[in-house]
Each structure stands twice: as C-alpha cells, then as structure tokens.
Amino acid sequence: xxxxxxxxxxxxxxxxxxxxxxxxxxxxxxxxxxxxxxxxxxxxxxxxxxxxxxxxxxxxxxxxxxxxxxxxxxxxxxxxxxxxxxxxxxxxxxxxxxxxxxxxxxxxxxxxxxxxxxxxxxxxxxxxxxxxxxxxxxxxxxxxxxxxxxxxxxxxxxxxxxxxxxxxxxxxxxxxxxxxxxxxxxxxxxxxxxxxxxxxxxxxxxxxxxxxxxxxxxxxxxxxxxxxxxxxxxxxxxxxxxxxxxxxxxxxxxxxxxxxxxxxxx
Amino acid sequence: xxxxxxxxxxxxxxxxxxxxxxxxxxxxxxxxxxxxxxxxxxxxxxxxxxxxxxxxxxxxxxxxxxxxxxxxxxxxxxxxxxxxxxxxxxxxxxxxxxxxxxxxxxxxxxxxxxxxxxxxxxxxxxxxxxxxxxxxxxxxxxxxxxxxxxxxxxxxxxxxxxxxxxxxxxxxxxxxxxxxxxxxxxxxxxxxxxxxxxxxxxxxxxxxxxxxxxxxxxxxxxxxxxxxxxxxxxxxxxxxxxxxxxxxxxxxxxxxxxxxxxxxxxxxxxxxxxxxxxxxxx
Numbered sequence: 130x131x132x133x134x135x136x137x138x139x140x141x142x143x144x145x146x147x148x149x150x151x152x153x154x155x156x157x158x159x160x161x162x163x164x165x166x167x168x169x170x171x172x173x174x175x176x177x178x179x180x181x182x183x184x185x186x187x188x189x190x191x192x193x194x195x196x197x198x199x200x201x202x203x204x205x206x207x208x209x210x211x212x213x214x215x216x217x218x219x220x221x222x223x224x225x226x227x228x229x230x231x232x233x234x235x236x237x238x239x240x241x242x243x244x245x246x247x248x249x250x251x252x253x254x255x256x257x258x259x260x261x262x263x264x265x266x267x268x269x270x271x272x273x274x275x276x277x278x279x280x281x282x283x284x285x286x287x288x289x290x291x292x293x294x295x296x297x298x299x300x301x302x303x304x305x306x307x308x309x310x311x312x313x314x315x316x317x318x319x320x321x322x323x324x325x326x327x328x329x330x331x332x333x334x335x336x337x338x339x340x341x342x343x344x345x346x347x348x349x350x351x352x353x354x355x356x357x358x359x360x361x362x363x364x365x366x367x368x369x370x371x372x373x374x375x376x377x378x379x380x381x382x383x384x385x386x387x388x389x390x391x392x393x394x395x
Numbered sequence: 396x397x398x399x400x401x402x403x404x405x406x407x408x409x410x411x412x413x414x415x416x417x418x419x420x421x422x423x424x425x426x427x428x429x430x431x432x433x434x435x436x437x438x439x440x441x442x443x444x445x446x447x448x449x450x451x452x453x454x455x456x457x458x459x460x461x462x463x464x465x466x467x468x469x470x471x472x473x474x475x476x477x478x479x480x481x482x483x484x485x486x487x488x489x490x491x492x493x494x495x496x497x498x499x500x501x502x503x504x505x506x507x508x509x510x511x512x513x514x515x516x517x518x519x520x521x522x523x524x525x526x527x528x529x530x531x532x533x534x535x536x537x538x539x540x541x542x543x544x545x546x547x548x549x550x551x552x553x554x555x556x557x558x559x560x561x562x563x564x565x566x567x568x569x570x571x572x573x574x575x576x577x578x579x580x581x582x583x584x585x586x587x588x589x590x591x592x593x594x595x596x597x598x599x600x601x602x603x604x605x606x607x608x609x610x611x612x613x614x615x616x617x618x619x620x621x622x623x624x625x626x627x628x629x630x631x632x633x634x635x636x637x638x639x640x641x642x643x644x645x646x647x648x649x650x651x652x653x654x655x656x657x658x659x660x661x662x663x664x665x666x667x668x669x670x671x672x673x674x675x676x677x
Contacts, residue, residue, distance in 0.1 A: 131471075131472035135475075146475075147483075150482070150483065227482065230478050230482050233478070233611075234474065237451070238471055238474055240449070
C-alpha cells in the first residue's frame with residue numbers, strides 16, 4: 130500500500146489507500162442538510178506591500194443560533210500560505226487539515242515546495258471533490274492567500290485566490306472576502322483599500338472590514354470585548370506565516386471599536 | 396527442461412545476506428548521533444539533490460545507505476505512512492517505533508520472499524525532550540531492528556567508524572562538536588592503505604532534528620552555516636542550523652579524482668567508492 134512508486138500527492142494516495150478519508154467520497158442520503166451542521170462565516174484577505182493579511186471572525190452559526198463563539202477559521206496552509214474556511218464547519222476543517230497534509234506531503238516527497246499557483250489548483254480540485262455534498266447544502270468555500278516565493282517583485286508577492294463550489298480558482302486583485310458577511314466586508318474594503326498598504330495597516334483594515342460585516346450580518350461576530358475574543362489575524366510574508374498574538378489583535382480590535390464610538394459608520 | 400538443483404534454505408539466506416552486505420559495504424557511510432540540541436545526521440554524499448538524509452515527520456528523520464532507488468522507495472513509504480497516521484489520529488501519535496516496526500516488516504518480507512534483498516541499511520531517528528529520550532533505530536536488509544545508544548554508523552566501513560564514534564561521543568555535545576566528531580569519524584577510514592583522508596564540506600550532507608523547535612524539527616545545514624560549524628575555532632550554537640536552510644555551496648557535487656564515482660544517475664549510489672571493494676565488509 131505505502132511502497133508503490135505512486136504519486137507525490139497525498140489525496141491521490143488516499144483515494145487508493147483509504148478513500149473513506151476523503152471528504153468528497155462519502156455517499157450522502159438525499160435531501161437538504163444545510164441546517165444540520167454549524168456554519169463558519171466571514172473571512173477577508175488583503176494584499177499588502179511585501180505580503181498578504183488574512184483575518185476571520187470567530188463565530189459559527191447553526192440556523193439562528195450561535196454554535197461557537199471562538200472558532201478559528203484562518204490557518205496556515207504551509208510555511209508561506211494561509212487558508213480561511215467559510216461554509217459547513219466540520220467539512221471545512223477536515224478539508225483544511227487534508228490540504229495542510231497535502232502541501233507538507235508534497236514538500237517532503239519531492240524535496241521542494243509547490244508553487245503558489247500549484248497550491249491553489251490543488252485546493253480547487255479538493256473543493257470540486259466536495260461538489261455533491263455542496264449541492265445538498267454542505268458547501269465549503271475557502272479563501273487562499275500566500276507569499277509567492279517566485280514573484281519577481283517582492284512588493285507584489287502577496288497573492289489571493291478565491292474559489293466557488295465547483296472549484297475555481299480565481300486570482301483576486303488587492304482584496305477579497307468570503308462567507309455570509311462578505312458582501313459588507315467587500316464593500317467596506319472597496320472604499321478603503323489602497324495598493325501598497327503596510328502589513329500593519331492591512332491588518333487594521335481587515336479588522337475594520339470584519340466589523341462592518343458583523344454590523345450588518347447576524348452570522349458574523351464582531352470583536353467580543355467582554356469575553357476578550359478577537360478576530361484571528363494572520364500574515365504571510367517573506368519571513369513565513371505569522372499569527373498576530375492575542376495582545377496585538379486585542380489592540381487592533383480595541384482601536385477599531387474606539388473609532389466606531391466616534392463614528393459608527395467607520 | 397532445465398535441471399532443478401537443490402539449495403538448502405540456509406544456503407539461500409547466506410547468499411542473500413552476503414549480497415546485501417557487500418552492496419552496503421561498497422557505498423559511502425552515514426553517521427547519526429544525539430547531541431544536546433537534537434539529533435544530527437551526517438552522510439558522505441557527492442550529490443546535493445539525491446538525499447540520503449530526509450524528513451519523515453515532525454520529530455522523525457530518516458538516513459540510509461546503499462542503493463538509492465531502494466531506500467528512496469522506503470523513504471516515500473515512510474512519509475506516506477506517517478502522514479496518513481497523523482491525519483487519522485493526531486500529529487503526536489506518529490512515533491519512530493511504529494515506523495521502525497513497519498520498515499522491519501517490509502524489509503523482512505522482501506528478504507525472505509524476493510529473489511534479491513534490498514541492499515540498504517536505514518536509520519529511523521526520533522528526537523525526544525532530552526538526549527536520553529532520543530531513539531535511534533537501525534534497520535538492516537533482513538528486517539532486524541536495533542535500538543542504538545545515541546550514535547550509530549552505517550555503510551562503508553561502518554565498524555571502524557562506529558569505533559571512533561563510540562570512544563568520543565557524549566550526549567551533551569554542542570552541534571559544532573557533534574558535526575566535527577561525525578566528520579572525523581567518517582574521514583578516519585578510506586584513505587590510502589586504510590589511513591585517514593579529508594572530506595570537503597560540499598561532500599557532506601548534514602541535517603538535524605532540532606530538539607527545541609515545535610512542529611517540524613528537521614533542518615538541513617548547508618553552505619556557510621556548515622562551513623562555520625566545521626571550523627573548529629568557532630564553536631557555535633545549534634541555532635545556526637536554522638539560519639541558512641537551503642543554500643548550497645557554489646560547486647556542490649564535484650567528484651574528486653580519487654573518488655572515481657559516477658554522479659549522473661540516481662541508481663548509481665551502489666557504485667560509490669569502488670576503491671573500497673577490497674576492504675573488509677561492515
């Protein structure tokens with residue numbers, strides 16, 4: 130099973146060795162299943178000078194209920210890329226773990242990292258594999274962003290890819306958002322985004338956009354000052370991926386909330 | 396019809412062992428040892444891309460000598476098994492012992508069932524919280540497993556190298572001391588008339604499992620970082636291993652005149668160092 134010359138792709142290996150572990154391979158009973166499982170909501174990504182910033186709110190919802198207040202939806206995919214998950218939380222987390230293993234596996238087998246476009250294409254094919262479940266309401270839509278080590282201009286090395294339920298991927302210019310609050314987040318970013326933002330400014334802008342999403346979308350959680358639950362903010366730069374510490378995100382979120390005390394519209 | 400000659404099982408096993416041992420002893424050696432900051436792998440390797448030392452999982456590394464195609468196959472199998480178990484359970488549930496057992500089963504089956512055994516010897520190393528917790532498993536061509544006491548040598552004149560390692564190795568060595576000891580041990584054999592010889596930095600493949608890191612601990616040490624470590628005057632700390640990760644020396648794989656080693660084919664690792672043919676087997 131393990132010793133076939135085989136491929137460098139972990140999902141291809143799994144499809145032969147343990148197909149039941151692939152999210153898209155399970156037979157599903159007919160009917161809509163959209164309200165059965167918690168949904169993860171809004172993720173934003175912004176490209177900045179020398180990298181990219183991705184942030185996600187902390188709320189998961191199930192119908193009109195809040196399923197979890199402190200879910201983490203933005204994760205490092207590997208040393209230089211980030212992935213955020215919106216949609217059915219359970220399948221999304223499984224898909225993201227599989228994607229992380231996929232990238233690490235290729236790197237170990239081949240001794241070299243996949244290109245950023247190669248990573249996005251792998252993720253697209255994994256989303257496509259989930260199409261059957263997506264049509265029954267268990268859709269998962271990721272947002273993928275990373276630092277492109279092969280970019281000729283380091284200032285433009287931060288790249289963002291979005292996907293639809295049938296795969297994709299679509300490269301986005303500047304910024305993008307996914308999830309239930311993405312319309313509001315994207316509208317906010319449209320007015321405020323400037324090319325060549327610093328990483329710190331982009332992090333602040335991401336939290337502002339999430340605040341705007343939470344303002345108008347009940348499924349998106351804003352900064353929770355009483356419980357000290359703040360958005361997850363991660364960066365991917367030439368130094369690799371980095372998650373802002375709780376103290377750093379608290380400072381950004383408190384500054385955003387303080388600003389909204391003066392001007393609720395931002 | 397061809398005449399069937401009887402060969403006793405004893406004779407068959409002896410012949411296969413001899414084939415494997417000769418193949419392994421022809422190649423260049425590799426050394427694995429514990430030091431204060433982790434586990435160090437040093438292999439003599441003229442190629443900068445056909446690795447003898449690689450990463451399997453977070454805290455598990457792999458070193459091998461012998462035929463490249465055979466141990467590369469085992470390495471891939473190990474990565475697949477580790478990644479599958481890590482995904483099914485948790486990253487902490489992937490252990491060196493499980494991997495060593497799987498390799499032992501595979502090698503044992505190949506040795507008894509196939510007409511030609513694998514001409515490889517491999518080391519599965521797992522870095523622990525202290526040098527005493529490190530585990531080094533030696534797996535030989537017939538599937539036997541040995542738990543080695545903090546240091547081991549494989550391939551080429553492994554016995555002679557192991558002898559010089561044993562007398563000087565301490566688990567509390569610094570990285571610099573450990574690299575220099577490994578180099579001294581590797582170069583203590585193979586010269587004219589069994590004398591010591593010089594091995595250049597660009598003929599060494601060096602990597603560590605860094606004890607203090609979380610997550611993936613495997614790091615290659617190449618280029619300037621390696622040269623600094625080999626310089627006996629500058630005793631540097633283990634962190635140097637992570638500063639330069641991927642850079643290689645400018646002329647990575649120039650074979651020396653006396654080595655007479657083909658470097659073009661991935662399958663040619665078993666032809667390495669043919670001048671060692673007349674030396675006693677490891």
